Amino acid sequence: MAKSVAQLRQELADNEKRIAQEQHKLQRLDNRIRYCEDGERAARTHRLITRGAAVESVVPELRDLSETEFYTLAEHVFSLPDVKSAVFFAVTEHQKRVQRGG
Numbered sequence: 001m002a003k004s005v006a007q008l009r010q011e012l013a014d015n016e017k018r019i020a021q022e023q024h025k026l027q028r029l030d031n032r033i034r035y036c037e038d039g040e041r042a043a044r045t046h047r048l049i050t051r052g053a054a055v056e057s058v059v060p061e062l063r064d065l066s067e068t069e070f071y072t073l074a075e076h077v078f079s080l081p082d083v084k085s086a087v088f089f090a091v092t093e094h095q096k097r098v099q100r101g102g
Contacts, residue, residue, distance in 0.1 A: 003011070056062055062070060077083055 062073075065073065078087070
């Protein structure tokens, strides 16, 4: 039994409507992904700014250093054995707190 032209046209219209709905659904999902990624980027930017501000508040003289000088100093400081062990200790304690759920 063959479909009439009217039935085929209706089927085509229904399918086009479904395609449009799925395209909108895909666009909403893309927007959601972008929102989440932007949120992660914003959180990272906020963290970097607040930690940089904390470093400058502890050692205000760092404001006078160029970016290259600051990075050179940071590499030197973070390579010192006492600093390495302090960072290791802080990270280890943080991980223990996270694992305990608090």
